[in-house]
Amino acid sequence: MTKQRHVAVLPGDGIGPEIVEEGVKVMKQAGEQFGYHFQVDFGLIGGSAVDRVQNPLPTETLQICWEADAVLLGAVGGPAWDKNPPELRPEKALLRLRKELGLFANLRPAKLFSGLEQSSTLKAEVLEGVDLLVVRELTGGIYFGEKRREQTERGEKATDTLVYQDYEVERILRRAFEWARNRRKKVTSVDKANVLESSRLWRQVAERVAGEYPDVKLDHMLVDNCAMQIIHRPTDFDVIVTENMFGDILSDEAAILTGSIGLLPSASIGEGNRGLYEPVHGSAPGIAGEGVANPVATILSVAMMFRHSFGDEQAARAIEAAVTCVLNQGARTMDLAAPGDLALSTDQFGDRVIEELKQQQPDPHIPVEAMM
Numbered sequence: 001m002t003k004q005r006h007v008a009v010l011p012g013d014g015i016g017p018e019i020v021e022e023g024v025k026v027m028k029q030a031g032e033q034f035g036y037h038f039q040v041d042f043g044l045i046g047g048s049a050v051d052r053v054q055n056p057l058p059t060e061t062l063q064i065c066w067e068a069d070a071v072l073l074g075a076v077g078g079p080a081w082d083k084n085p086p087e088l089r090p091e092k093a094l095l096r097l098r099k100e101l102g103l104f105a106n107l108r109p110a111k112l113f114s115g116l117e118q119s120s121t122l123k124a125e126v127l128e129g130v131d132l133l134v135v136r137e138l139t140g141g142i143y144f145g146e147k148r149r150e151q152t153e154r155g156e157k158a159t160d161t162l163v164y165q166d167y168e169v170e171r172i173l174r175r176a177f178e179w180a181r182n183r184r185k186k187v188t189s190v191d192k193a194n195v196l197e198s199s200r201l202w203r204q205v206a207e208r209v210a211g212e213y214p215d216v217k218l219d220h221m222l223v224d225n226c227a228m229q230i231i232h233r234p235t236d237f238d239v240i241v242t243e244n245m246f247g248d249i250l251s252d253e254a255a256i257l258t259g260s261i262g263l264l265p266s267a268s269i270g271e272g273n274r275g276l277y278e279p280v281h282g283s284a285p286g287i288a289g290e291g292v293a294n295p296v297a298t299i300l301s302v303a304m305m306f307r308h309s310f311g312d313e314q315a316a317r318a319i320e321a322a323v324t325c326v327l328n329q330g331a332r333t334m335d336l337a338a339p340g341d342l343a344l345s346t347d348q349f350g351d352r353v354i355e356e357l358k359q360q361q362p363d364p365h366i367p368v369e370a371m372m
């Protein structure tokens with residue numbers, strides 16, 4: 001029986017439309033092979049929405065996201081809108097969308113594809129076996145605390161506030177422990193508890209939640225040390241769980257373990273099955289419109305969509321296997337290619353993934369139901 005799914009697609013700015021085109025192609029091909037019929041609704045978001053309707057997150061966009069089973073997003077932002085007032089900034093749309101949909105848990109896996117060691121600036125022997133998952137809290141912390149600008153006797157003053165409530169920490173820690181159970185059963189909770197009160201609450205809650213998961217090992221690490229250890233001994237990490245801003249920074253750093261930020265996908269989920277799927281990287285204005293962006297992060301985000309929103313582990317693994325095959329054949333986009341090597345364009349790489357995907361058969365050993 002054909003499964004009906006409704007997907008909101010928000011290409012956004014910069015390279016967003018180019019990479020999303022490849023993501024949608026792969027989504028449709030996987031849908032054909034694994035028995036889906038998709039209703040796909042496109043929406044405006046970010047700077048391109050500001051230009052068209054003077055609103056980075058138009059009501060219609062929010063509406064199609066609410067009605068959808070999953071949202072696929074490219075990227076938002078760029079120099080054209082960097083001086084806009086806060087309410088007209090493209091990034092505001094993304095933050096609001098995550099908050100409105102209640103997507104508090106952001107999964108950012110970083111796994112090394114064999115053969116890509118040479119694309120990283122780190123030594124191959126440090127990278128061998130890298131397979132970690134950053135679980136980033138996504139709807140709290142300094143991103144969403146009170147912000148203020150004021151004039152004082154000594155000049156202008158700006159305030160951002162970092163707030164966490166225990167229930168916000170508890171629910172993200174629980175997710176981290178659950179996901180660690182499906183992996184190598186190790187959680188590193190990253191904070192700045194030597195300085196920040198919110199981090200001391202974070203640590204206290206982490207200890208409490210850990211009591212319910214005796215099969216999972218919990219360590220605490222200060223964020224400055226983690227920033228170092230992640231490139232010093234990356235294979236020591238399994239699941240890293242951390243607050244919003246630390247997770248933003250550490251996940252970009254983790255990209256270097258894989259060779260390029262163009263490879264890192266993400267899934268943002270809340271209480272239900274609806275999720276937002278987007279690459280970890282941004283709109284890369286410097287290469288926008290040239291057709292050279294790496295579409296892998298977006299394609300792997302589509303795999304995460306099948307896994308987390310549609311509960312379809314088989315389709316997710318087929319997409320991941322197709323990407324692995326293409327990389328194993330030596331295909332590279334510009335960000336991964338060695339100097340002087342021929343690089344594929346964004347759509348050429350996407351086409352190669354489609355060809356490999358067509359060869360993938362459902363694996364009978366994988367349960368159809370995903371680890372949600």
Ligand SMILES: NC(=O)c1ccc[n+]([C@@H]2O[C@H](COP(=O)([O-])OP(=O)(O)OC[C@H]3O[C@@H](n4cnc5c(N)ncnc54)[C@H](O)[C@@H]3O)[C@@H](O)[C@H]2O)c1
Pocket residue numbers: 015019074075076077078079091094261262263278279280281282283284285286287292293294295297335
């Ligand atoms: N989720 C999002 O929408 C998101 C995420 C991060 C940054 N941004 C926005 O994007 C804009 C640019 O930010 P930035 O330059 O700090 O970060 P960025 O991630 O856009 O780019 C960082 C570097 O990585 C390269 N890069 C990124 N994605 C790539 C890909 N798929 N293939 C090849 N190379 C790639 C870029 O060319 C650049 O050199 C800003 O406006 C920022 O706010 C948006």
Ligand SMILES: CC(C)[C@H](C(=O)O)[C@@H](O)C(=O)O
Pocket residue numbers: 076077091094095248280282
């Ligand atoms: C664009 C920006 C608001 C966003 C964030 O900081 O969350 C981005 O950097 C990300 O990692 O998704």
Ligand SMILES: [Mg+2]
Pocket residue numbers: 248249252280
């Ligand atoms: Mg970021």
